[in-house]
Amino acid sequence: MRQHLRRETLVNAGLAVLLLAAPAIAAMAGEPFYVTLATRMAILALAAVGLNFVLGLGGLVSFGHAAFFGIGGYAAGILATHAFNQEPFPFGLSGTNQMLVIWLAALIASGIVALLIGLVSLRTSGVYFIMITLAFAQMIYYFAISWPAYGGEDGLSIYVRNAFPGVNTLDPLSFFLICYVLLMIVLAFFATLRNSRFGAALQAARQNPVRLASVGVEPFRIRLVAFVISGMITGLAGALFADLNRFVSPSMLSWHMSGELIVLIILGGTGRLFGPVAGAILYILFEYFLGGITERWQLFLGLILLAVVLFARGGLIGLLAGKVRHD
Amino acid sequence: MTEPLLDIRNLCKNFGALKATDNVSLDLRPGEIHALIGPNGAGKTTLIHQIAGTLQPSSGTIRFLGRDIGGMSMPGRTRLGLGRTFQISSLTLEFSALRNVMLALQARQGSSFRFFRPVMRDRSLTDPAYETLERVGLHERAMVAAGELSHGERRQLEIAIALALGSKAFLLDEPMAGMDSEGSQALTRFLDGLRREAPILLVEHDMDAVFALADRISVLVYGRVIATGTVEEIRRDPEVRHAYLGEDD
Numbered sequence: 014m015r016q017h018l019r020r021e022t023l024v025n026a027g028l029a030v031l032l033l034a035a036p037a038i039a040a041m042a043g044e045p046f047y048v049t050l051a052t053r054m055a056i057l058a059l060a061a062v063g064l065n066f067v068l069g070l071g072g073l074v075s076f077g078h079a080a081f082f083g084i085g086g087y088a089a090g091i092l093a094t095h096a097f098n099q100e101p102f103p104f105g106l107s108g109t110n111q112m113l114v115i116w117l118a119a120l121i122a123s124g125i126v127a128l129l130i131g132l133v134s135l136r137t138s139g140v141y142f143i144m145i146t147l148a149f150a151q152m153i154y155y156f157a158i159s160w161p162a163y164g165g166e167d168g169l170s171i172y173v174r175n176a177f178p179g180v181n182t183l184d185p186l187s188f189f190l191i192c193y194v195l196l197m198i199v200l201a202f203f204a205t206l207r208n209s210r211f212g213a214a215l216q217a218a219r220q221n222p223v224r225l226a227s228v229g230v231e232p233f234r235i236r237l238v239a240f241v242i243s244g245m246i247t248g249l250a251g252a253l254f255a256d257l258n259r260f261v262s263p264s265m266l267s268w269h270m271s272g273e274l275i276v277l278i279i280l281g282g283t284g285r286l287f288g289p290v291a292g293a294i295l296y297i298l299f300e301y302f303l304g305g306i307t308e309r310w311q312l313f314l315g316l317i318l319l320a321v322v323l324f325a326r327g328g329l330i331g332l333l334a335g336k337v338r339h340d
Numbered sequence: 341m342t343e344p345l346l347d348i349r350n351l352c353k354n355f356g357a358l359k360a361t362d363n364v365s366l367d368l369r370p371g372e373i374h375a376l377i378g379p380n381g382a383g384k385t386t387l388i389h390q391i392a393g394t395l396q397p398s399s400g401t402i403r404f405l406g407r408d409i410g411g412m413s414m415p416g417r418t419r420l421g422l423g424r425t426f427q428i429s430s431l432t433l434e435f436s437a438l439r440n441v442m443l444a445l446q447a448r449q450g451s452s453f454r455f456f457r458p459v460m461r462d463r464s465l466t467d468p469a470y471e472t473l474e475r476v477g478l479h480e481r482a483m484v485a486a487g488e489l490s491h492g493e494r495r496q497l498e499i500a501i502a503l504a505l506g507s508k509a510f511l512l513d514e515p516m517a518g519m520d521s522e523g524s525q526a527l528t529r530f531l532d533g534l535r536r537e538a539p540i541l542l543v544e545h546d547m548d549a550v551f552a553l554a555d556r557i558s559v560l561v562y563g564r565v566i567a568t569g570t571v572e573e574i575r576r577d578p579e580v581r582h583a584y585l586g587e588d589d
C-alpha cells in the first residue's frame with residue numbers, strides 16, 4: 014500500500030516538475046510558442062481537475078462542464094470589455110481588468126449556474142444525468158450565439174490581457190506561472206478534500222449511494238455541493254483560458270469542450286490527483302504532433318482512447334503508478 | 341406494559357397483483373428480540389425495506405419513538421435511530437473496514453460537510469471505529485478493503501456499521517446468512533447482549549439462533565403474519581407447523 018502511494022507521489026512530482034521545467038527552458042531558448050502550449054496544458058488541466066471532483070470522486074459523468082468553462086471565459090471577456098470601453102454595468106457596477114476580481118466573478122457566476130444545473134440534473138442518474146447536463150450546456154451555448162451584445166457567434170476579444178498586481182501578464186512565462194500556481198493550489202485542495210469527511214461521503218456516494226443514505230447522509234446534498242465546487246473550478250480555468258487567447262467564443266461552451274475534458278481525464282486516470290495533468294499534457298501533445306501530421310488527428314485520438322479504456326483503465330497515472338489504494 | 345418503540349399497523353405493499361405485505365401489524369418493545377421468520381419469498385425483506393424507508397408502503401402506518409415516520413426519507417429514519425443491515429451486504433467496497441465504520445460515525449456526528457481535516461488523522465473517528473470493530477471481532481481486518489473481506493466478515497461489518505450509528509432499534513435482515521456455525525454462534529452470543537442496548541427486529545432462517553434469542557416470534561407467510569408469540573407458543577402452533585416448521589419435521 015505504502016509503495017503504491019510513494020510511487021504515485023513520485024509520478025505526480027515528476028509531472029509537476031516537467032510541466033514547470035519545459036516552458037521555463039523554452040522561454041530561455043526564446044521559444045514563446047512552447048510556453049503558450051504549456052499554458053494551455055495547465056489551464057485545461059485545471060478545468061479537468063474541476064471535472065475530476067464530480068467525475069473521479071463522485072462518479073458523476075457530467076457532459077456539460079463546457080458551460081462552466083464558457084461562463085468563466087465570458088465573465089473575463091465581459092468585465093474586460095466594459096473596462097476597456099469604460100461602459101458601466103447597471104447598479105453602478107463597473108468592468109475591471111484585474112484578474113483577481115475577474116476570477117472572483119468567474120467563480121461566483123459559474124458556481125451559481127452549477128447550483129441551478131445541479132439542482133435539476135442531480136435528481137437523475139446514469140444516462141439521464143449525462144443527457145441533462147449536456148442539454149443545459151447546449152442551452153447556454155445557443156444563448157451565447159444568439160446574444161449580440163457580447164459578440165454572438167463571432168465571440169468577444171480582450172484587447173489587452175488582464176492585469177495581476179506585481180506581474181507583467183503580457184510576458185508569456187509570467188502568465189504561465191500564474192496558471193501553474195493556481196493549478197497547484199487547486200490540486201492541493203483536491204488532495205485535501207479527497208481525504209476529508211466530505212471526500213469520504215462523496216466517494217461513498219459513488220461506490221454505494223444506498224449505503225451512504227442508510228447511514229443517514231443524503232447523497233443528493235453531497236453531490237450538489239461537489240457539483241458546485243467542480244463548476245467553480247472549471248469556471249476559473251475558463252477565465253484564464255480567455256486571458257490566454259485574449260478571446261472568448263461560444264466554442265468554449267460547446268459540447269466538444271465538455272467531451273474534451275472527459276477525454277483528458279480518462280487519458281490521464283479517472284479520480285487520480287494528477288490524472289487531469291497527465292491527460293492535459295498528453296492531449297495537447299497529441300493535438301500538436303498528430304495535428305501536424307494529419308487533419309484527422311482526432312481519429313487517432315479516438316483509437317488511443319479506446320486502447321486506454323480497454324487495456325489501461327487507470328489511464329497514464331494507472332500505468333505508471335498502479336491501482337488506486339485507499340487507507 | 342411498556343410502550344413499543346416501533347409500532348407497525350395494517351401495513352400493505354402490493355407489487356402489481358402480488359401482496360408482498362398483507363395487512364401486517366407488529367411491534368418492537370424495549371429490550372426485546374423480536375424474530376421474524378417465514379419461508380423464502382414471504383415478504384420479510386420487503387417489510388424491512390418499508391420500515392427503513394427504502395420502499396414506500398401502499399398503505400398502513402409505521403410509528404417509531406411515537407412519531408409517524410411514513411413520510412420520512414431513509415437517511416432521516418437512520419438519523420432518528422433506526423439502524424439496519426442488508427440481507428445482501430451493502431458496503432463501500434473500495435474503503436477499508438475501518439473507513440466503512442468511520443463513515444457511519446461521521447454521519448452520526450452530523451458532520452459530512454468538513455472539507456479539510458484528513459479523516460485518517462481524526463481520532464474522534466478512527467478510535468471509536470476501531471473499538472466498534474473490536475466489539476464484533478473484526479479489528480484484525482480493520483485495514484482490509486471491504487471488497488476483499490469474506491462473506492461472513494462482511495456480515496460482521498454490516499453489524500459494526502449499525503452499532504456505530506448508535507441506533508435506538510436494529511433491523512437485521514439475515515445477519516447469520518453465509519456464516520459458518522462458529523461465526524453464527526459467536527454472533528448469537530453477541531446479539532443476546534445487544535438487546536440490552538437496543539431492541540432488535542431479527543429476520544433469520546437459522547432456527548437455532550432464532551429459538552435461542554427470540555423473546556417473541558412472528559411468522560410471515562405470503563405477506564401475512566399468521567402467528568405471533570413466544571418461542572414455545574410458536575413451536576406448538578399447528579398452523580405454523582403446517583405452513584412453515586412442518587417442513588423441518
Ligand SMILES: Nc1ncnc2c1ncn2[C@@H]1O[C@H](COP(=O)(O)OP(=O)(O)OP(=O)(O)O)[C@@H](O)[C@H]1O
Pocket residue numbers: 355358360378379380381382383384385386387427
Ligand atoms: N421490487 C419488487 N418488485 C416486484 N416484486 C418484488 C419486489 N421485491 C420483492 N418482490 C417479491 O415480493 C415477495 C417477497 O420478497 P422478499 O424479498 O420480501 O421475501 P423474503 O421473505 O425476504 O425472502 P428470502 O427469505 O428469500 O429473503 C417475493 O415474491 C418477491 O419476488
Ligand SMILES: [Mg+2]
Pocket residue numbers: 384385386427
Ligand atoms: Mg429476504
